[in-house]
Amino acid sequence: MYHHFCDFVNLFASQFLNSTNFGQDVEIFWWDTHHSGFVDSTFGVTWKAFSFHKPHELVNYDGKKVCFRNAMLPLLARQLFGLYYNMPWWMAVREAAFSMPSHxxxxxxxxxxxxxxxxxxxxxxxxxxxxxxxxxxxxxxxxxxxxxxxxxxxxxxxxxxxxxxxxxxxxxxxxxxxxxxxxxxxxxxxxxxxxxxxxxxxxxxxxxxxxxxxxxxxxxxxxxxxxxxxxxxxxxxxxxxxxxxxxxxxxxx
The missing domain is CATH 3.40.50 (Rossmann fold)
Structure with a gap:
C-alpha cells in the first residue's frame, strides 16, 4: 500500500504542476506490460479521484499505433534523492473555520x-x-x-x-x-x-x-x-x- 499510494501522490503532483488540464475528464494509461494486465482490486476505487474514466491498460495497445493530441508523462517515481524524500516540510494552515475538536x-x-x-x-x-x-x-x-x-x-x-x-x-x-x-x-x-x-x-x-x-x-x-x-x-x-x-x-x- 505504501509504494502504491506514492504512485497516486506522483499522479496528483504531475497533474497539479501541469495545471493546464487539472480535472477528472482525462484518460490515464497504466504503464504496465505484464501479460495479465494491471490488477488493482484492493485500491482500484482510488483511481476515481483522478478520472471519470476507467484507466487504459497498455497491454491492450500492444503492436498498435496510437496517436495523442495532448499527452503528459508523469514526474519521476519515488526515489531516494527524487521527488518524495526531499519534499519540504509543510503544515496545513488552520483557518478559523477549522476548529480543533474537544473530543x-x-x-x-x-x-x-x-x-x-x-x-x-x-x-x-x-x-x-x-x-x-x-x-x-x-x-x-x-x-x-x-x-x-x-x-x-x-x-x-x-x-x-x-x-x-x-x-x-x-x-x-x-x-x-x-x-x-x-x-x-x-x-x-x-x-x-x-x-x-x-x-x-x-x-x-x-x-x-x-x-x-x-x-x-x-x-x-x-x-x-x-x-x-x-x-x-x-x-x-x-x-x-x-x-x-x-x-x-x-x-x-
Missing part, C-alpha cells in the same frame, strides 16, 4: 504486519481511561470486514492515528489536517512514514526510549537469517505510551 478520536491500526503489539488491549484500555477520548482498533485487513472506502472514512474521522511500522500507516494520507500520527515503533526504519507524514502535513511521533520497549525475541530475517527488528513482536511500557500520546495530542509543533 479526541484515536484509531489504532490493526493489520498483519511482520511485527505485532503483544499488549495492544492493555494500551487500548489505557487510552479509554483518558478524558474526552474515543479509542478503537480498526481492522484494515482485506478480510477485516471494511471495504476500502469504509477504511478511509475511519481514518479521516481520526485525530490521532496509531500503529506499528507497516503499510497500514499509509492511511495517514487521509487524516484530517489537524491530526497526528504515532508510529509506535519504526523497527529501525525511521524515515519511511516520517517522510510520508511530512508530505501529508500532519504531525508525527515515534517511540524513542529503547529501555521501555520489550521485544519477544531477537527476530531473524527470513532469508538472510540475521537479526532484524521487523521480524519479532513487541510489548510497550504503558506510561511511556500514554506520555507520547498526550504529547502528540496537545503539541502544536
Amino acid at each position: 479526541t478520536t484515536f484509531s489504532n491500526v490493526l493489520r498483519h504486519t511482520l511485527s505485532q503489539i503483544l499488549n495492544i488491549n492493555e494500551l487500548l484500555q489505557s487510552l479509554l481511561r483518558l478524558k474526552n477520548v474515543e479509542a478503537k482498533i480498526v481492522n484494515y485487513e482485506r478480510n477485516g470486514g471494511l471495504n476500502f472506502l469504509e477504511q478511509l472514512k475511519a481514518t479521516h474521522n481520526s485525530d490521532i492515528f496509531i500503529g506499528m511500522h507497516g503499510s497500514g500507516l499509509t492511511h495517514l494520507l487521509f487524516l484530517p489536517d489537524w491530526a497526528a500520527v504515532f508510529e509506535i515503533y519504526n523497527c529501525e526504519d525511521p524515515n519511511c512514514y516520517k517522510d510520508l507524514a511530512r508530505l501529508r502535513g500532519v504531525k508525527y511521533w515515534t517511540w524513542a526510549n529503547e529501555d521501555k520497549v520489550f521485544p519477544e525475541s531477537i527476530g531473524l530475517h527470513p532469508t538472510m537469517k540475521t537479526p532484524h527488528k521487523k521480524f519479532t513482536d513487541y510489548s510497550f511500557d504503558v506510561p511511556e505510551f500514554l506520555r507520547i500520546v498526550q504529547q502528540s495530542e496537545f503539541s502544536d509543533d
